[in-house]
Amino acid sequence: MLHLEPEGYVKLAQDPLYGRYFVANQDIKAGQKILVSTPIASIVDHASKHIVCSKCLTSNSPPNNFKCQECDYSYCSKECMEMDKADHTLECSFKLSGNFPDQGYVSDYFDLLKRILIKATKFPSDPDVQIVYSAVDNFSSFSNEKTKEFYNVALQLEQFCQSIGYKMPDFPTKEFNRIQSRYSVELSPLTASLVSLIAKEECNSFGLYYSTTNKEPRKGYGLAFFPTAIFFNHSCDPNVSYYKSNNQYEFFTVVPVKKGESLYISYLDFSTNTQERKQILKQVFHFDCGCRVCNGAEFQQSKWLCDECKGFMKPEVEQWICTSCKKLN
Numbered sequence: 001m002l003h004l005e006p007e008g009y010v011k012l013a014q015d016p017l018y019g020r021y022f023v024a025n026q027d028i029k030a031g032q033k034i035l036v037s038t039p040i041a042s043i044v045d046h047a048s049k050h051i052v053c054s055k056c057l058t059s060n061s062p063p064n065n066f067k068c069q070e071c072d073y074s075y076c077s078k079e080c081m082e083m084d085k086a087d088h089t090l091e092c093s094f095k096l097s098g099n100f101p102d103q104g105y106v107s108d109y110f111d112l113l114k115r116i117l118i119k120a121t122k123f124p125s126d127p128d129v130q131i132v133y134s135a136v137d138n139f140s141s142f143s144n145e146k147t148k149e150f151y152n153v154a155l156q157l158e159q160f161c162q163s164i165g166y167k168m169p170d171f172p173t174k175e176f177n178r179i180q181s182r183y184s185v186e187l188s189p190l191t192a193s194l195v196s197l198i199a200k201e202e203c204n205s206f207g208l209y210y211s212t213t214n215k216e217p218r219k220g221y222g223l224a225f226f227p228t229a230i231f232f233n234h235s236c237d238p239n240v241s242y243y244k245s246n247n248q249y250e251f252f253t254v255v256p257v258k259k260g261e262s263l264y265i266s267y268l269d270f271s272t273n274t275q276e277r278k279q280i281l282k283q284v285f286h287f288d289c290g291c292r293v294c295n296g297a298e299f300q301q302s303k304w305l306c307d308e309c310k311g312f313m314k315p316e317v318e319q320w321i322c323t324s325c326k327k328l329n
């Protein structure tokens, strides 16, 4: 069962084509916290490892106090390092090899998948693990180049799975055939299920962003998979936004929402250029946006973004504050 807190503001609805998605379970006022989500796994990207703690994701100050002796993972404190030790020992020696850029995006998502697989090995029946398995993979929408990449990454993950004693879940023949049909080489069931898992990660994980204190664009620092958050569909004019609070993400409404309405977050930074948004959504998130504004409607008056710096706004008691420039609204 899903734990949808607080107080039943959201519930799941089902669409035959697009799967499960969140709708409002009651009328909700703007600024209401509707869901708290903890990632099943998260990683800090290569460029940020030395400044963000790989366990709790807070920026280190001062940086590099606690660093793994064998790799570039670093931690803000002895506690975080100790807490991460059991899992990190499993992943540390297992780096992506082959024809992939050493510090690139592929090795970042490889690292995230290792963490998901460790969780799935330790807690196979955990509800969060089940959500990951049941997520959509949009496999048919990936290019041949991408599916080739997934195959090569899956082969390496397969070795990792063996090293940690991972047991693959039931993977029905129909699912297997769907994946196999894109390849001329014969896949093993485990390879096919890992290819699907990679595609699930690619279309459902979140980029993690710093709050900057100046007016620069947001900076990414990592990737995370939030099991409950995958049920928010995208709109370029969302009615829900989110911010990081410790190691969790809190989701809140940015406009009043009526009972039964779909709940949307934006997978993108704000842009008024419809052409540009559609292109990024297609390339990076693998779907054609059919949201209100992409269909020609006006942007609604929402408190999603700061009108000063386009940083994310967050509700405080009786007012809103920009998480970047701290402007009140």
Ligand SMILES: [Zn+2]
Pocket: 053, 054, 055, 056, 057, 058, 075, 076, 077, 080
């Ligand atoms: Zn930490």
Ligand SMILES: [Zn+2]
Pocket: 068, 069, 070, 071, 072, 073, 088, 092, 093
């Ligand atoms: Zn290490």
Ligand SMILES: [Zn+2]
Pocket: 235, 236, 237, 277, 289, 290, 291, 292, 293, 294
């Ligand atoms: Zn759109």
Ligand SMILES: [Zn+2]
Pocket: 306, 307, 308, 309, 310, 311, 322, 323, 324, 325, 326, 327
């Ligand atoms: Zn701002």
